[in-house]
Amino acid sequence: MSSPALALPIASVERETGLSKDTLRVWERRYGFPMPARDPKGERLYPLAQVQRLVQIKRLMDRGHRPGKLLLLDEAALDALDAPLASEHPETSTQQLDAWMHLVESHDHEAMQALFRRELIRRGMRRFVQDIVGPLIARVGEAWARNQIGVFEEHLFSQHMEKLFREALAGIALAEGRPRVLLTTLSGEEHTLGLLMVEALLTVEDVYPVLLGPQTPVSEIVRAAIAKQVDVVCLSFSSVYSTSLAVQGLADLRQALPASTAIWAGGYGVKGIRKPVEGVDMIPEMADLFERLAHWRQAHPAEEK
Amino acid sequence: MSSPALALPIASVERETGLSKDTLRVWERRYGFPMPARDPKGERLYPLAQVQRLVQIKRLMDRGHRPGKLLLLDEAALDALDAPLASEHPETSTQQLDAWMHLVESHDHEAMQALFRRELIRRGMRRFVQDIVGPLIARVGEAWARNQIGVFEEHLFSQHMEKLFREALAGIALAEGRPRVLLTTLSGEEHTLGLLMVEALLTVEDVYPVLLGPQTPVSEIVRAAIAKQVDVVCLSFSSVYSTSLAVQGLADLRQALPASTAIWAGGYGVKGIRKPVEGVDMIPEMADLFERLAHWRQAHPAEEK
DNA sequence: GTGTATTTTTGTCTTGGACAAAGTATTGAC
DNA sequence: GTCAATACTTTGTCCAAGACAAAAATACAC
Numbered sequence: 001m002s003s004p005a006l007a008l009p010i011a012s013v014e015r016e017t018g019l020s021k022d023t024l025r026v027w028e029r030r031y032g033f034p035m036p037a038r039d040p041k042g043e044r045l046y047p048l049a050q051v052q053r054l055v056q057i058k059r060l061m062d063r064g065h066r067p068g069k070l071l072l073l074d075e076a077a078l079d080a081l082d083a084p085l086a087s088e089h090p091e092t093s094t095q096q097l098d099a100w101m102h103l104v105e106s107h108d109h110e111a112m113q114a115l116f117r118r119e120l121i122r123r124g125m126r127r128f129v130q131d132i133v134g135p136l137i138a139r140v141g142e143a144w145a146r147n148q149i150g151v152f153e154e155h156l157f158s159q160h161m162e163k164l165f166r167e168a169l170a171g172i173a174l175a176e177g178r179p180r181v182l183l184t185t186l187s188g189e190e191h192t193l194g195l196l197m198v199e200a201l202l203t204v205e206d207v208y209p210v211l212l213g214p215q216t217p218v219s220e221i222v223r224a225a226i227a228k229q230v231d232v233v234c235l236s237f238s239s240v241y242s243t244s245l246a247v248q249g250l251a252d253l254r255q256a257l258p259a260s261t262a263i264w265a266g267g268y269g270v271k272g273i274r275k276p277v278e279g280v281d282m283i284p285e286m287a288d289l290f291e292r293l294a295h296w297r298q299a300h301p302a303e304e305k
Numbered sequence: 306m307s308s309p310a311l312a313l314p315i316a317s318v319e320r321e322t323g324l325s326k327d328t329l330r331v332w333e334r335r336y337g338f339p340m341p342a343r344d345p346k347g348e349r350l351y352p353l354a355q356v357q358r359l360v361q362i363k364r365l366m367d368r369g370h371r372p373g374k375l376l377l378l379d380e381a382a383l384d385a386l387d388a389p390l391a392s393e394h395p396e397t398s399t400q401q402l403d404a405w406m407h408l409v410e411s412h413d414h415e416a417m418q419a420l421f422r423r424e425l426i427r428r429g430m431r432r433f434v435q436d437i438v439g440p441l442i443a444r445v446g447e448a449w450a451r452n453q454i455g456v457f458e459e460h461l462f463s464q465h466m467e468k469l470f471r472e473a474l475a476g477i478a479l480a481e482g483r484p485r486v487l488l489t490t491l492s493g494e495e496h497t498l499g500l501l502m503v504e505a506l507l508t509v510e511d512v513y514p515v516l517l518g519p520q521t522p523v524s525e526i527v528r529a530a531i532a533k534q535v536d537v538v539c540l541s542f543s544s545v546y547s548t549s550l551a552v553q554g555l556a557d558l559r560q561a562l563p564a565s566t567a568i569w570a571g572g573y574g575v576k577g578i579r580k581p582v583e584g585v586d587m588i589p590e591m592a593d594l595f596e597r598l599a600h601w602r603q604a605h606p607a608e609e610k
Numbered sequence: 611g612t613g614t615a616t617t618t619t620t621g622t623c624t625t626g627g628a629c630a631a632a633g634t635a636t637t638g639a640c
Numbered sequence: 641g642t643c644a645a646t647a648c649t650t651t652g653t654c655c656a657a658g659a660c661a662a663a664a665a666t667a668c669a670c
Contacts (some may be wrong), residue, residue, distance in 0.1 A: 064375075614670095617666070
C-alpha cells in the first residue's frame with residue numbers, strides 16, 4: 001500500500017505552483033524553505049503541505065509581496081497577510097455584486113448564465129458591461145488574490161463570460177464600419193476577457209473589430225495591422241501585467257507602427273502608468289473607450305468609398 | 306535598432322519547442338546539435354534556423370523516431386523523413402487542405418468563416434471535425450513550425466475556429482446527458498482549440514460538458530471534478546507539451562482523483578507516449594473519442610434518477 | 611514632492627556528473 | 641519458427657554550487 005500521494009517530485013511542484021525548478025532549489029539554498037524530503041536517489045520530494053504553502057506564497061507575491069520576506073515567515077504570519085485588503089470596492093452597489101459573487105462561489109453556472117442573459121437584455125450591452133461585467137471581473141480577480149475563491153471558480157467564471165459574449169455577438173453580422181480596430185494583448189498577457197468585452201462594446205457601436213486573441217509579439221501586431229488595414233490597435237492589460245513592461249511594449253509598438261495607426265491601451269494594468277506614452281491613448285476606464293471612439297470619428301470624417 | 310529576433314535564449318527555445326532546457330543542453334553535449342552561439346555573458350543564443358530544426362525533430366520524435374538517430378542527420382535527410390506524412394488523412398484530399406491553407410495564409414477570414422459554416426452544415430459536426438478541422442489544425446501547426454506562416458496567421462485562424470465552434474454551440478441547450486465530462490488542460494498547456502473541438506463533438510453526442518478552459522492545476526481539477534460531479538476528466542495536450550511532463554501530470558491526477566472518475570487524454574501531445582499510464586485512457590485520434598464514449602456508456606448503463 | 615545614483619534582492623543560466631526508466635538486442639526454451 | 645527472459649544502450653531529468661544582470665528598494669540630491 002503506502003501512501004504515495006503525500007509528496008510530489010520537483011517537476012510536479014513546478015507545474016502546480018508555477019515556480020521554476022531553479023527557483024525552488026535556490027530558495028531552499030537561500031532561505032531554507034521549502035525543505036523537501038529526499039527519495040533513495042537523493043531527489044527532492046515535496047510534502048503536500050509545503051506545496052500548498054508555496055501556492056499561497058506565490059499568490060502573495062502576485063499581490064506585491066517580496067519572496068525574501070515571505071519565505072522567512074511562519075504559517076500564522078502568512079495567513080495574517082492573506083486576510084486584509086478586504087476594504088476596497090468603492091464604485092458599485094456592493095450588495096448586487098455580492099449576489100453575483102455568490103453565484104460564482106457556488107458554481108451554479110446555469111443560474112449565472114441565465115442571469116447574465118437577462119441583465120444583458122435588460123440593460124443593453126453598454127450598461128451591462130459598464131455596470132456589471134467590468135466590476136465583476138475586478139471583483140473576481142480580487143477574490144482570487146485574497147484566496148476567497150480558487151482557480152477553478154475563476155476559470156469557470158471566465159469561460160461563462162466568454163460564452164456569453166460570443167453568443168451575444170454570434171447573431172450580429174459585421175458591417176463595414178469604421179474604424180477598423182485590431183484587438184490583442186502583448187506577449188505575457190494571457191487575459192482574454194478584456195478583449196472580448198471591448199469587442200462586444202465596439203461591435204454594437206458599428207466598429208469593425210479584428211480579434212487576434214492574446215499574446216501577439218509586437219512585430220506580428222505590425223504585420224497584422226498592415227495586412228488587415230486597421231485604423232486602431234487596441235491592447236488590453238490586466239492588473240497583473242508589469243507596468244514597466246507595458247510602457248516598454250507600447251513604446252516599441254508605437255515606433256514600429258505607421259503614425260496613421262492609433263494605439264489604444266486599456267484595462268486595469270494601465271491605471272498604474274503615470275507618464276503617458278507619446279502617441280498612445282490611455283483608456284483606464286470603460287467610459288473612456290467611447291470618448292476615444294467619438295474622438296477618432298470626429299478626426300476622421302467618413303470619406304466616400 | 307539592431308535585429309533582436311535573430312536568435313533566442315534557451316528559455317524561449319524551451320517554450321517554442323517543448324524541449325526542456327536540460328534536454329537541450331544534454332543534446333548539445335552528446336550529439337553536438339543544437340550548437341548555439343553565446344552572448345557576452347556566456348549564455349546560449351539559438352539561431353532561428355536551429356530552433357526550426359528542433360521543432361522539426363520534435364515532430365518526428367512524436368511519430369516514433371529516436372533522437373539519437375535524428376540528431377546525427379543533416380537537413381536533407383530530415384526533410385526526407387518529414388515528407389511522407391502527407392497521406393495521413395485519407396478522407397480529405399491534400400488538394401482540399403491546400404485550399405484551406407491558402408485561405409489561412411491570405412488572411413481572408415470572411416471567406417474562411419463562410420466556407421467553414423458551409424462545410425459544417427454539409428458534413429455535420431462529426432465529419433466536419435474529423436475530416437477538416439482536425440487535419441487543418443495539424444497542418445497549421447506544421448506550417449507554423451516550418452515558418453511558412455507567422456504568429457499572426459496562426460492567431461487569426463485560432464480565433465475564427467473558436468468563434469465558429471462557440472457560435473455552433475450557442476443554439477444548443479444543454480441536456481442532462483451522461484457522462485458529465487470536465488474539459489481542461491494542465492498548467493503549461495495553453496492551447497484551447499482542442500478543448501473546444503472536443504466540446505463540440507461531445508455536445509452533439511448528448512454528453513454534458515463542463516468547459517474549464519486551459520491551465521488548471523491538478524488540485525483544482527480535483528476540486529472541480531467533485532463539485533461538478535463529473536464522470537470523466539478529459540485533458541488535451543498539444544504537440545509542444547513535453548511528453549514526460551504529460552505522463553507525470555496524468556499520474557499525479559490519477560492518484561488525486563477518485564477511482565470512479567475516468568481520465569481521458571487526447572491531442573497530438575499524447576502520441577509520443579509509449580507506455581500507457583495506469584488508469585488513464587489515451588485518445589490519440591479523434592475517432593478514438595467516440596469509441597471511448599461508447600465504451601463508457603456500455604460500462605455505465607443509464608440508471609433511473 | 612520628483613528625479614538620479616547606489617545597494618540589495620532575486621531569478622535564471624552555467625557546468626559536468628549521475629542514475630533510472632524506456633527501448634533495443636541477444637540469448638535460450640519450446 | 642515464436643515467445644520470454646536477460647543484458648546492453650539510449651535518453652531525459654535531477655543535482656550541486658557558482659555567477660551575474662535585471663528589478664526593486666533605498667538613499668540622496670534637487
